[in-house]
Amino acid sequence: MSAPRLLRAQALTAAAFAAFGDVVAADGHDSYPINQGTARRYHDLARVDVSAQRGRAAISLVRAQPQAPPLPLRLMERHPLASQAFMPLTPASFLVVVAPPGAAPGYGDLHAFVSNGRQGINYLQGVWHHPLIALHQVTDFLVVDREGPGSNCDEAAISDGEVTVAL
Amino acid sequence: MSAPRLLRAQALTAAAFAAFGDVVAADGHDSYPINQGTARRYHDLARVDVSAQRGRAAISLVRAQPQAPPLPLRLMERHPLASQAFMPLTPASFLVVVAPPGAAPGYGDLHAFVSNGRQGINYLQGVWHHPLIALHQVTDFLVVDREGPGSNCDEAAISDGEVTVAL
Numbered sequence: 001m002s003a004p005r006l007l008r009a010q011a012l013t014a015a016a017f018a019a020f021g022d023v024v025a026a027d028g029h030d031s032y033p034i035n036q037g038t039a040r041r042y043h044d045l046a047r048v049d050v051s052a053q054r055g056r057a058a059i060s061l062v063r064a065q066p067q068a069p070p071l072p073l074r075l076m077e078r079h080p081l082a083s084q085a086f087m088p089l090t091p092a093s094f095l096v097v098v099a100p101p102g103a104a105p106g107y108g109d110l111h112a113f114v115s116n117g118r119q120g121i122n123y124l125q126g127v128w129h130h131p132l133i134a135l136h137q138v139t140d141f142l143v144v145d146r147e148g149p150g151s152n153c154d155e156a157a158i159s160d161g162e163v164t165v166a167l
Numbered sequence: 168m169s170a171p172r173l174l175r176a177q178a179l180t181a182a183a184f185a186a187f188g189d190v191v192a193a194d195g196h197d198s199y200p201i202n203q204g205t206a207r208r209y210h211d212l213a214r215v216d217v218s219a220q221r222g223r224a225a226i227s228l229v230r231a232q233p234q235a236p237p238l239p240l241r242l243m244e245r246h247p248l249a250s251q252a253f254m255p256l257t258p259a260s261f262l263v264v265v266a267p268p269g270a271a272p273g274y275g276d277l278h279a280f281v282s283n284g285r286q287g288i289n290y291l292q293g294v295w296h297h298p299l300i301a302l303h304q305v306t307d308f309l310v311v312d313r314e315g316p317g318s319n320c321d322e323a324a325i326s327d328g329e330v331t332v333a334l
Contacts, residue, residue, distance in 0.1 A: 026228050026307065035298030036242075039231040044314055046226040057224035059213040059252055059289065059311055061193050064206040075203075085226055087309045089285070090257055118256070120309070122226065131202030140193065142254045142287070142309055144226055147211055 004164040009112035020098040022046040024120035046122035055148035064134035070166040082146035087120030089140040095133035101126035104156035171331040176279035187265040189213040191287035213289035222315030231301035237333040249313035254287030262300035268293035271323035
């Protein structure tokens, strides 16, 4: 039996995550004043793409129980019809594990990122991802994804077996 | 000169807000387990409606400076083409002031609500609303609204003059 393959999480940045989706955060984005100067708007931060096959945007909440790395990863999922965004509703860091679109990913395809808690993410359509991993507390996320006809969730085992993700 | 008309805010509830839009919150909604039991999903909590005139859903952030009621209200706005949702990104209460769709609202049309900080809101298309009022701290909101061609913001003075909103 071989040793578990270790996947180390890196800090989430827009540049490192660009091939997989968007980092939803104020930092690093321009803004402009609104509401008679009482607020600033950071506009259009994610590539929302939900209209395939008569889909529409839906707003949901996900309440995730915390988990403590190192953790085994076995299963990935993807949404072939739409993007999917998650934004934490309290400043709480969490783990994001992704792999490029295409065939079921193996160890060498996986990338892990840690949000600083003020960053959300938006997976592009078809990007493989592990279910989000809350780290330190029960964490609520606002989710913006697709509702509509058609099959919009594929699951696949990591093609070459279990991987361990660590901070 | 007449005394300012006082608008008292009430606690935000789905029932009281239903004519104006949706309360985005876990409380009071069914959920189901996802992600191998590590999370629960509260699905499709808002009537997102952004596709008129080739619109698409956009995700933005708004950073609002706190204000201390009692406050004067003079101007309302509406989005004739789309819904608009705001979700606080930290548990911080805020004030919501709305009026039904139609002609420019007067004092008697206004309703004020206080979010408990774990509730977001989604204004229905055409609902008059005051810019959100953060109360106790600088508050970031995730915004889900419309990007696309066409004019999607009308402003109107409160038709019978300034109103004072209070907690």
